[in-house]
Amino acid sequence: MEIGIVGLGLIGGSLAIDLRRQGHTLVGVSRRKETCEQAIDREIVDQASTNLAILATAEVIFLCTPLHSLATTVDQLLPYLDPATILTDVGSVKLSVVAELEPKWPNFVGGHPMAGKAESGLEVAQANLFVDRAYVLTPTATTPAAATETIASLARSLQCRVYYCDPAEHDCAVAWISHLPVMISASLIAACLNQPDRSVLKLAQELASSGFRDTSRVGGGNPELGLMMARYNQPALLQSLYAYRQQLDQIIQQIEQSDWNTLEQQLLQTQQGRSQFSGTT
Amino acid sequence: MEIGIVGLGLIGGSLAIDLRRQGHTLVGVSRRKETCEQAIDREIVDQASTNLAILATAEVIFLCTPLHSLATTVDQLLPYLDPATILTDVGSVKLSVVAELEPKWPNFVGGHPMAGKAESGLEVAQANLFVDRAYVLTPTATTPAAATETIASLARSLQCRVYYCDPAEHDCAVAWISHLPVMISASLIAACLNQPDRSVLKLAQELASSGFRDTSRVGGGNPELGLMMARYNQPALLQSLYAYRQQLDQIIQQIEQSDWNTLEQQLLQTQQGRSQFSGTT
Numbered sequence: 045m046e047i048g049i050v051g052l053g054l055i056g057g058s059l060a061i062d063l064r065r066q067g068h069t070l071v072g073v074s075r076r077k078e079t080c081e082q083a084i085d086r087e088i089v090d091q092a093s094t095n096l097a098i099l100a101t102a103e104v105i106f107l108c109t110p111l112h113s114l115a116t117t118v119d120q121l122l123p124y125l126d127p128a129t130i131l132t133d134v135g136s137v138k139l140s141v142v143a144e145l146e147p148k149w150p151n152f153v154g155g156h157p158m159a160g161k162a163e164s165g166l167e168v169a170q171a172n173l174f175v176d177r178a179y180v181l182t183p184t185a186t187t188p189a190a191a192t193e194t195i196a197s198l199a200r201s202l203q204c205r206v207y208y209c210d211p212a213e214h215d216c217a218v219a220w221i222s223h224l225p226v227m228i229s230a231s232l233i234a235a236c237l238n239q240p241d242r243s244v245l246k247l248a249q250e251l252a253s254s255g256f257r258d259t260s261r262v263g264g265g266n267p268e269l270g271l272m273m274a275r276y277n278q279p280a281l282l283q284s285l286y287a288y289r290q291q292l293d294q295i296i297q298q299i300e301q302s303d304w305n306t307l308e309q310q311l312l313q314t315q316q317g318r319s320q321f322s323g324t325t
Numbered sequence: 326m327e328i329g330i331v332g333l334g335l336i337g338g339s340l341a342i343d344l345r346r347q348g349h350t351l352v353g354v355s356r357r358k359e360t361c362e363q364a365i366d367r368e369i370v371d372q373a374s375t376n377l378a379i380l381a382t383a384e385v386i387f388l389c390t391p392l393h394s395l396a397t398t399v400d401q402l403l404p405y406l407d408p409a410t411i412l413t414d415v416g417s418v419k420l421s422v423v424a425e426l427e428p429k430w431p432n433f434v435g436g437h438p439m440a441g442k443a444e445s446g447l448e449v450a451q452a453n454l455f456v457d458r459a460y461v462l463t464p465t466a467t468t469p470a471a472a473t474e475t476i477a478s479l480a481r482s483l484q485c486r487v488y489y490c491d492p493a494e495h496d497c498a499v500a501w502i503s504h505l506p507v508m509i510s511a512s513l514i515a516a517c518l519n520q521p522d523r524s525v526l527k528l529a530q531e532l533a534s535s536g537f538r539d540t541s542r543v544g545g546g547n548p549e550l551g552l553m554m555a556r557y558n559q560p561a562l563l564q565s566l567y568a569y570r571q572q573l574d575q576i577i578q579q580i581e582q583s584d585w586n587t588l589e590q591q592l593l594q595t596q597q598g599r600s601q602f603s604g605t606t
Contacts (some may be wrong), residue, residue, distance in 0.1 A: 230595040238568070244501070262539065262540060288512060289577070311552060313515065314545055324537070
């Protein structure tokens with residue numbers, strides 16, 4: 045199969061590496077000439093160009109640009125596409141993306157391969173990034189079933205666990221387990237840094253260890269990613285933030301009232317409940 | 326030196342292993358006979374007993390019981406102690422502990438070796454648990470300098486980084502970097518579990534990966550430990566929870582108002598600020 049990739053970063057590059065090893069022909073597009081050259085030198089793609097016209101014969105095209113460039117990219121791609129060409133994206137939010145892209149190209153399937161790294165860019169693209177990871181597809185009532193099945197079969201070939209749901213459900217679920225943790229974690233770092241007693245802050249910085257390290261990790265990550273989550277998943281993220289604040293208020297109240305029995309029950313429930321989430325055991 | 330350990334769990338047992346290897350004579354006390362036998366079988370201590378009288382000739386005694394048993398333990402120890410004997414504890418809060426124990430035994434130094442594991446008990450005690458870890462000592466105006474120096478020198482022999490501060494400062498610092506993260510993290514798990522849409526919850530549980538795993542880790546830990554933090558460090562923990570809630574409200578407001586510039590600045594600050602905390606780079 046001839047497969048196009050627009051956006052040769054971590055995700056686009058890693059998809060290309062795995063799919064090309066399976067025998068597909070990979071055609072890459074990047075805004076930067078140097079990235080195209082690097083992708084060819086490293087044999088990540090068969091051909092690469094800064095010009096979208098190179099994708100005219102691709103059967104499937106993965107849109108791997110940042111969220112805010114997706115619509116423009118599709119507009120610029122349209123003149124070159126055959127009606128049979130399947131478009132799919134890899135964005136971490138789906139409701140707004142699907143609503144924007146589906147009317148432009150009916151043969152579109154929203155997708156979200158849930159893999160990542162702290163670093164970004166083609167430099168860190170790697171083989172097998174997607175093994176055992178979730179790959180969510182969000183077909184709508186009008187998505188052609190054959191298009192969905194083509195992307196699902198490519199995702200399975202990467203050894204992903206494939207899930208199907210509607211775009212709104214996807215956005216709520218990732219708000220809870222991915223976007224909310226970023227805001228919670230960033231608030232921890234900010235609250236610590238802003239605390240007024242400088243000698244306590246200095247001591248806290250020296251005593252911090254694994255508890256602080258893990259709880260603060262995602263809040264100390266790429267600001268651009270955090271911003272995109274808030275911007276493109278605003279309603280679902282706010283909903284989870286409101287529910288979280290209520291829960292936090294309950295725990296604060298238990299501590300204020302020295303209600304140790306209720307707090308202990310709460311902590312027992314969270315200890316037991318955590319293991320019901322993938323990746324925690 | 327003859328060194329006593331009361332409470333042969335993870336911390337007490339690990340202290341005994343390292344100190345005995347240095348040539349000290351180790352005498353252990355546990356409430357449970359089986360634990361005493363295990364400590365002797367594994368050559369963690371030279372002698373062990375369920376009877377505190379065995380500690381009569383110890384020059385330094387580490388109190389490694391749970392926080393709520395410390396005062397009773399000291400009361401029961403007093404009849405056997407020589408005035409020169411140095412007592413020290415390993416509790417994770419210091420203000421209430423020092424206030425309670427210092428009047429009972431003037432030759433007392435509050436201490437907190439900051440090492441731990443997910444599991445507890447003598448079974449998981451190990452050599453070198455304290456290497457490169459912080460060991461905080463909280464001498465007061467009345468603590469004999471020689472007692473502080475004896476404990477500091479033992480802590481340095483474990484390859485700890487030794488810090489000195491007053492008990493209140495310690496409690497504020499650990500509230501920020503250890504106790505607050507537990508409550509934040511437990512609230513995340515609880516909010517996710519309590520969210521009313523069951524199909525979203527199921528999907529969230531399946532899609533959860535490293536972001537959720539790390540942010541939820543300490544909130545899914547030992548409930549007894551979390552409860553002790555809240556109970557014995559109540560004022561400092563509440564102070565940090567209030568400041569944290571204010572910070573969270575600011576981020577919620579930025580998202581509500583689509584104030585992306587301010588949110589981006591905030592996330593840039595947390596990205597840069599995180600690296601100023603020990604253990605995060």
